[in-house]
Amino acid sequence: GGREEPYPGEERLLVPSPKVATYDLQPAMSAGGVTDALIQAIESGRFDFIVANYANPDMVGHTGVWDATVRAVETVDACLGRVVSALDAIDARDAGAPGSLLVVTADHGNADEMLDAHGAPVTAHSLNPVPIVAVGRAVTGRRLHDGVLADVAPTILELAGLEPWSGMTGKSLLEPCPP
Secondary structure, eight states: OOOOSOOTTOOOOOOOOOOOSSGGGSTTTTHHHHHHHHHHHHHHTOOSOOOOOOOHHHHHHTTTOHHHHHHHHHHHHHHHHHHHHHHHHHHHTOTTSOOOEEEEOOSSBSTTOOBOTTSOBOOSOBOSOOOOEEEEGGGTTEEEOOOOGGGHHHHHHHHTTOOOOTTOOOOOOEEEOOO
16 A cells, blocks of 8 residues: 555556546446456456456445445446456356456445434445455355455465465465355
8 A cells, every 4th residue: 555656567557537526426437447448458468467446436435425326336336247248258268277367355345334323424434344256267166254354365366376475464265165
């Protein structure tokens, strides 16, 4: 966090957010542009690892506007569907390859808790557990158990067949599925 300088071998593409007073006015934000760029990067075959950020549920959630936040989440859902379709198309070309991996998670919630116990809007990050979803051939026969944010990187490394670095404090969330 807080590092602006790219690491060696890293490429960054920033898709600008719309210039609006508040994001409830444009809950789709730039998700379509993020998805287009992501699919182009996937289809290029140039990258072994890609990180993308869909800010919609967080940024629109901060407005406290229920309907707009629902539209933001629906937008990201549709965009992730497009990403999965692009990954599936690539995987279909070589059924013997390890295949792609999609991991969806976040470092905090926001859109998941829009109203407090009295029905008033909540505009702050929630303290609820954040799900992690992994999709791909490497996940077959395994499931993810609960953990903490520090466990995300070791989990992704294990799914990619790589060893975690010695300084990592987290552990893989993977476990075999019960028979």
